[in-house]
Structures are given as C-alpha cells and as structure tokens.
Amino acid sequence: MKVLVSDNLGEAGIEILKAAGLDVDVKTGLSPEELKAEIGPYHALVIRSASRVTDDLLEAAENLKVVGRAGIGLDNVDIPAATRRGVVVMNTPGGNVVTTAEHAISMMLSLSRNITRGTASLKTGRWDKKKLMGREIYNKTLGVIGFGKIGSVVADRARGLKMKVLVYDPVVQDETIEKQGFESVRIDELYARADYITIHVPKNKETANMINAEALAKMKDGVMLINCARGGIVDEEALYDALESGKMAGAALDVFAQEPPPADLRLLQSEKVILTPHLGASTFEAQTNVAVAVANQIVEYLKHNNVVNAVNVPSISGQALEQLGPFIRLAEKMGMLHAQFMTEQLKEINILYNGDFFGYDLMPVTSAFIQGLLSYRLGAEVNAVNAHYIAKEHGIKITESSSPETTDFLHMITTKITGPEKTLTVAGTVFGKSDPRIVRIDDFRIEIIPKGHLALIHNLDEPGAIGSIGTTLGDHGINISRMQVGLEEGGEHNIILLRTDTPISQNVVDALMALPKVISVRTMEL
Ligand SMILES: NC(=O)c1ccc[n+]([C@@H]2O[C@H](COP(=O)([O-])OP(=O)(O)OC[C@H]3O[C@@H](n4cnc5c(N)ncnc54)[C@H](O)[C@@H]3O)[C@@H](O)[C@H]2O)c1
Numbered sequence: 001m002k003v004l005v006s007d008n009l010g011e012a013g014i015e016i017l018k019a020a021g022l023d024v025d026v027k028t029g030l031s032p033e034e035l036k037a038e039i040g041p042y043h044a045l046v047i048r049s050a051s052r053v054t055d056d057l058l059e060a061a062e063n064l065k066v067v068g069r070a071g072i073g074l075d076n077v078d079i080p081a082a083t084r085r086g087v088v089v090m091n092t093p094g095g096n097v098v099t100t101a102e103h104a105i106s107m108m109l110s111l112s113r114n115i116t117r118g119t120a121s122l123k124t125g126r127w128d129k130k131k132l133m134g135r136e137i138y139n140k141t142l143g144v145i146g147f148g149k150i151g152s153v154v155a156d157r158a159r160g161l162k163m164k165v166l167v168y169d170p171v172v173q174d175e176t177i178e179k180q181g182f183e184s185v186r187i188d189e190l191y192a193r194a195d196y197i198t199i200h201v202p203k204n205k206e207t208a209n210m211i212n213a214e215a216l217a218k219m220k221d222g223v224m225l226i227n228c229a230r231g232g233i234v235d236e237e238a239l240y241d242a243l244e245s246g247k248m249a250g251a252a253l254d255v256f257a258q259e260p261p262p263a264d265l266r267l268l269q270s271e272k273v274i275l276t277p278h279l280g281a282s283t284f285e286a287q288t289n290v291a292v293a294v295a296n297q298i299v300e301y302l303k304h305n306n307v308v309n310a311v312n313v314p315s316i317s318g319q320a321l322e323q324l325g326p327f328i329r330l331a332e333k334m335g336m337l338h339a340q341f342m343t344e345q346l347k348e349i350n351i352l353y354n355g356d357f358f359g360y361d362l363m364p365v366t367s368a369f370i371q372g373l374l375s376y377r378l379g380a381e382v383n384a385v386n387a388h389y390i391a392k393e394h395g396i397k398i399t400e401s402s403s404p405e406t407t408d409f410l411h412m413i414t415t416k417i418t419g420p421e422k423t424l425t426v427a428g429t430v431f432g433k434s435d436p437r438i439v440r441i442d443d444f445r446i447e448i449i450p451k452g453h454l455a456l457i458h459n460l461d462e463p464g465a466i467g468s469i470g471t472t473l474g475d476h477g478i479n480i481s482r483m484q485v486g487l488e489e490g491g492e493h494n495i496i497l498l499r500t501d502t503p504i505s506q507n508v509v510d511a512l513m514a515l516p517k518v519i520s521v522r523t524m525e526l
Pocket residue numbers: 072073096100145146147148149150151168169170171172200201202203206207228229230254255278279280281282
C-alpha cells in the first residue's frame with residue numbers, strides 16, 4: 001500500500017507509517033496539477049491545510065482509499081466528493097487543541113502589551129515607550145464565541161489569568177458552561193460586555209462573516225478581537241474600518257479569508273493588527289500529536305479496516321469494533337444474500353435490530369448491510385463510506401429501527417427488502433462472540449453459516465425428492481457439507497438449504513431443475 005504525504009508532517013508520523021510496512025513518499029509543495037499527476041498509485045493521502053483535495057483531484061486518485069488530515073480543519077477537502085467516491089476522510093481532533101488555545105491567549109497578551117509593535121519599532125532604532133502604553137487583562141472580560149474543544153481551553157486559561165469569562169455557544173447547554181464556572185450569555189450581550197472577544201467556531205454558512213460591520217457596531221468601544229479559528233468568519237474590510245474609526249482598539253489574526261492574504265489587504269497596513277501565518281497549531285508538541293494520530297489512523301484503516309475519526313463514515317474503534325465487528329460481517333453477508341435472491345428493482349430496505357447492542361450506534365452495521373447488498377450489483381466501488389449515498393442516489397428508502405426486546409436470540413438483525421412485486425426477509429444472529437448465522441429466510445427457519453457455496457431448492461414434499469437431489473449433486477462430483485430441510489407454510493413444498501464444498505455450476509442447476517420433484521433452484525456465493 002502506498003501513502004503520499006503532500007504537506008509537512010511530523011517525522012514521528014512518517015516513522016509509524018513506514019514501520020507498518022507502508023510505502024511512504026513525502027512530496028510537499030506540489031501545485032494542484034502536480035498533485036493530480038502524482039496521486040494515481042496512492043492508497044492514502046496525508047495532508048495538512050496546504051493541499052486541496054478537490055473532486056478533480058479525487059477523479060485522478062483511482063486507488064485512493066483514505067485522506068488523513070493531520071489537524072482539525074477540513075475546508076480544503078471536498079468531503080461530499082470523497083464520500084461519493086468511497087474515500088474515507090479522517091482528521092485528528094484533539095491533537096492541537098491546547099496549542100491553538102495557547103496561541104489565542106498569546107495573541108491576546110501580545111496585543112494588550114504591544115509586543116510586536118515594540119519589537120518592530122526597536123528594530124528600526126526607535127524607543128517608543130510612551131506611544132506603546134498597554135493594558136492589563138486582569139479583571140477584564142473575555143467573550144469566548146464557541147465553547148468546543150479549543151474555546152473551552154481558552155476560557156479555562158483566561159480564568160487562570162483572573163479574567164471574567166463570558167461564553168456564547170448556541171449548541172452547548174447553559175448548565176454545561178455554568179458548571180465549568182463561566183457565564184453563558186446571548187451573543188449581543190457578549191458583544192456589549194466583552195473587553196476582548198476570541199473566536200473558536202467552525203467556519204460554516206452560519207459563521208461565515210458573522211463578525212461583520214453590524215456585529216462590530218454592537219461591541220464595546222475599545223474592544224480587542226482575536227481570531228485563531230478560520231478566515232472568513234471575520235469580515236476583514238469591516239474589521240479594518242472598525243480599527244481605523246477607533247471603535248476597535250486592536251485585532252489579532254492567525255487566519256485569513258485567503259491564505260496567504262493578498263498583499264493589498266488593507267488590514268496588513270494597520271498598526272493595530274498583529275498577525276501570524278496560520279500558526280495556531282504550529283508547535284512541536286501539537287505537530288507530533290497530530291502526525292502520530294493521523295499515521296496510526298491510516299495504518300488502522302489500511303491494514304485492519306478500522307475507521308477512526310472519520311468525518312464521512314461512522315467511525316468505530318476499540319471495544320466497539322470488538323463487539324460490533326461480528327455483526328458488521330454478518331450484515332454484509334446478509335446484504336449479499338438478499339442481492340442474490342432479489343433480482344428485481346429495490347424499493348425499500350428495513351432493518352430491525354432486536355436486543356441490546358451494547359449501546360453502540362448501529363450505523364456501521366447498517367452501512368455494511370447496504371454495502372453487501374449494493375456491491376453485489378454495482379461492483380466494488382460501493383463501500384461502507386458511500387453505501388448510504390449510493391442507495392439514496394438509486395431512490396432506495398432505508399429505515400432502521402431497534403428494540404431492546406429479544407426474540408429467539410440475544411441479538412437479532414432482521415432485514416426486509418421490498419421490490420415492486422416481492423419482499424424478502426432475512427434474519428441473522430451471532431452465536432457466542434463471533435459466530436455469524438443466518439437464522440431465517442422468509443418463513444423458513446434455518447441455521448446456516450453465511451459462507452461459501454449455498455443453494456436453496458424448493459421441491460415437492462414427496463418421497464425420493466431429497467435423495468434425487470443428493471444423487472444428482474454426487475453424480476457431478478459435488479459434496480454436500482451441510483443440508484437443512486424445512487417445510488414451507490401450507491405444507492406442500494420443502495425448502496432445502498445446501499452448503500457445498502465447490503460451486504454449483506449452471507449445468508448442475510439445469511440437471512437439478514430437470515428432476516421431476518424440484519420446483520426451483522437458487523445458488524448463492526457468500
Ligand atoms: N488556527 C489554527 O491553526 C487552528 C487549529 C485548530 C483548530 N482551528 C479552528 O478552531 C475552530 C474551533 O475548533 P474546535 O476544535 O474547538 O472545534 P469544536 O467543534 O470542538 O468547537 C466548535 C464550537 O463552536 C460552536 N459553534 C458552532 N456554531 C456557532 C455559532 N454560530 N456561534 C457560537 N458557537 C458556535 C459549536 O457548538 C462548538 O461547541 C475551528 O474553526 C477550527 O478549524 C484553528
């Protein structure tokens with residue numbers, strides 16, 4: 001398996017990839033065209049924020065299975081396009097949280113005490129002691145917008161500096177914020193009361209340009225703003241105007257609408273602005289953390305099919321994988337079984353989970369079922385990442401429900417496929433810790449390991465029927481390793497489920513069909 005590292009990645013991560021036996025190439029600073037020309041043979045792409053993973057790039061990435069972002073932000077990745085093409089996109093939340101929070105605090109302190117302006121003026125031979133009068137942050141009010149991983153660390157560090165902290169986050173409950181000792185307020189109150197405002201929200205439709213002229217007008221005179229989140233959350237022109245008018249006393253920016261910012265960006269000329277070139281996550285510690293995390297995640301996925309921290313497929317890891325893994329494998333086989341039975345158009349998929357599935361989200365199991373079902377018809381491009389998407393694209397309705405009630409088994413998955421004319425129900429369970437079994441096909445109760453060559457035969461419930469089937473298979477050199485016979489509801493037909501050591505070819509099916517007591521034969525490969 002080949003891994004391309006197209007942005008700077010901590011050495012520790014590269015070592016992990018190599019130690020896992022992966023073939024690693026580090027090629028940084030490639031233009032989009034160069035990256036497109038290189039990507040073809042690679043199975044994994046490791047990026048930070050410089051490489052752009054566009055639909056166009058993905059089209060050329062014919063072997064790509066996973067994009068790993070050493071860091072959090074994924075605004076340089078076309079996630080829907082990756083999903084459509086079955087490429088897992090993963091990031092490493094957590095690894096650079098403290099570092100970025102510390103950067104925001106550093107920016108606030110630097111801004112308050114004119115550290116950068118003092119440095120610059122001294123280097124030009126000046127002694128601007130009077131001009132560069134600062135302000136204390138002690139007892140001042142910090143408004144934190146976004147109380148996620150980074151915002152909550154910033155709030156905690158600010159408390160340590162004896163600041164009063166106000167928090168605005170429409171998602172986090174007031175009680176959660178208050179329990180941690182901070183005051184939860186609405187946004188306008190934060191604007192009205194804060195001496196410093198620091199932004200820690202993701203950039204999305206709602207937050208793009210959220211700090212615009214209107215928001216700036218609501219802020220306290222002399223406020224200072226820190227943005228170590230994403231460029232484009234702050235309207236750079238409106239910010240420049242607020243600084244020029246004296247409404248705002250200073251701003252610290254680590255991120256820009258365009259990176260690097262254009263040389264004619266007016267903000268670059270303002271004395272009241274301090275700037276860093278997206279350095280929020282740039283410490284040795286954070287880069288080691290994210291490099292190690294992304295490398296381990298890629299190894300887990302490429303070598304063990306274990307998806308960790310993915311943003312476009314339900315992630316599963318550790319204990320969850322141990323407990324759900326057998327059900328995931330069972331569900332995929334059940335999907336394959338359905339696909340071979342139900343040859344008509346698919347309209348609807350219903351999945352019912354009975355029993356206690358250890359409290360886990362069962363989405364990975366459902367995805368595996370859909371993957372098994374659709375990949376049989378549509379080929380290997382259907383995988384757990386894009387299975388839901390492809391089903392939706394084909395107009396197939398999917399409903400999933402679960403009930404803690406157990407039936408005949410501790411855990412049971414019942415899947416029903418509806419086509420224009422027929423329905424098919426298949427149920428399965430796992431015996432012990434990892435022994436999958438199909439236990440029902442429509443009303444036929446069975447117990448079969450979903451593996452190998454199977455045949456389902458309908459025959460008349462008359463003496464000699466089963467014997468003639470066994471003899472015909474034997475005449476063609478096919479050994480039956482397992483046979484189950486059931487009586488269909490109503491009693492006229494038998495259903496025989498056979499497992500054979502070798503596949504049953506079409507000429508054998510024809511020979512079976514020629515037997516007077518055989519009504520139908522369907523073979524399956526699981
Ligand atoms: N400068 C850097 O190098 C650097 C490094 C890491 C992360 N980041 C950026 O920092 C930001 C925060 O990262 P995080 O890991 O803390 O994310 P997170 O997902 O843990 O937290 C984001 C928080 O913002 C809240 N939020 C969403 N919309 C909001 C809105 N309209 N108003 C107020 N709150 C809102 C969410 O509820 C969530 O609690 C992201 O934009 C991330 O890309 C930058």
